[in-house]
Amino acid sequence: KAGQIKESYTDRDNTNRRLNVLMDRHECFLDLIDHPMVMEIAPWFLGESYLNESFLLHGLSANVTYPGCKDMGVHGDTDNLLPHINVPVHLRVIWCIDDFDEEVGATRVVPKSHLLGKYPEKDGSVKYETLAAVAPAGSALIYDGRLYHGTGANNSKDRQRAAIISGYIQPWMRPLACYPMILNPEAIAGASERCREILGYGTVHLGFDQP
Numbered sequence: 001k002a003g004q005i006k007e008s009y010t011d012r013d014n015t016n017r018r019l020n021v022l023m024d025r026h027e028c029f030l031d032l033i034d035h036p037m038v039m040e041i042a043p044w045f046l047g048e049s050y051l052n053e054s055f056l057l058h059g060l061s062a063n064v065t066y067p068g069c070k071d072m073g074v075h076g077d078t079d080n081l082l083p084h085i086n087v088p089v090h091l092r093v094i095w096c097i098d099d100f101d102e103e104v105g106a107t108r109v110v111p112k113s114h115l116l117g118k119y120p121e122k123d124g125s126v127k128y129e130t131l132a133a134v135a136p137a138g139s140a141l142i143y144d145g146r147l148y149h150g151t152g153a154n155n156s157k158d159r160q161r162a163a164i165i166s167g168y169i170q171p172w173m174r175p176l177a178c179y180p181m182i183l184n185p186e187a188i189a190g191a192s193e194r195c196r197e198i199l200g201y202g203t204v205h206l207g208f209d210q211p
Contacts, residue, residue: 015069016151019062021177022164023199024187032166033057034195038093041142042168045091049171053204054197058090058167059176062097065105065154065161072150074110074128077167079119086117090145090169097162099137104161105154106132107141114146168198175200 022029032038046055078090100106108130113120120128132152133141143149145167154161169175179199188199196202 013070015066015154016072017064017066019064020059021179021182022060022062023179023191024183027187027190029060029164030188030191030195032095032164033060033198034192037140038091038166038168039194042091045088045144046168046170047088051204053171054194054202055168056171056173056175056200057179057198058169058173060164060166062162062164063151064163065151067154067156067158067160069105069151069154071105071108071153073122074108074120074130074148074150075122076114076119076148077145084117084119086146088114088144088146089173090167092143092145092147093166093168094133094141094143095164095166096135096137096139096141097164098160100133100135100139100141100161100163102132102134102152103154103156104159105152105156106134106161107163108132108150108152109143110148113148114144120148 019025023033042055049055077092078085081089094107098104110120110128110130113128120126128148130148130150133149135141180201183199188196191199
């Protein structure tokens with residue numbers, strides 16, 4: 001079932017719907033985890049890891065906004081890291097299931113905010129100028145997790161806006177869940193070896209193979 005959101009800074013009403021751990025729901029989502037485009041970009045973006053350990057999946061979820069859904073508070077996806085880390089450590093990908101445009105609540109971004117060297121203010125003291133990331137269905141929006149952003153308000157009368165969101169992190173960072181502990185083995189039976197590594201099933205740690 002889709003999660004109903006309690007009102008918070010990031011989700012200002014309960015109209016949004018979120019689905020988490022998509023790879024446990026259908027095998028088709030495994031193909032997004034090690035999608036060739038992402039596999040080409042992620043190593044370049046995240047840079048080298050210690051002794052070439054695999055980067056990890058931070059999360060794979062869906063976000064669906066419905067007509068009347070309010071906008072999301074401006075935030076970054078690395079805001080939980082303290083102190084602030086001013087290097088790219090979290091690659092984010094938004095797969096557009098529906099068209100992203102102003103009316104339907106396209107993700108809004110603060111251009112170049114990932115270079116500011118600090119986290120966004122969340123107490124209402126700063127009003128950020130944002131731009132809508134407009135994209136047709138089938139597109140992928142790729143950004144640095146430090147970028148200030150948020151879901152736009154869905155001001156349409158009868159259109160939903162669905163997206164699948166994935167994140168990739170350095171191996172020393174903590175994913176949203178310990179996937180080897182929670183995933184149904186049957187759900188990932190068809191996963192490639194690369195996909196399993198990204199999910200945390202790899203046996204190499206600090207250069208030692210510890211099966």
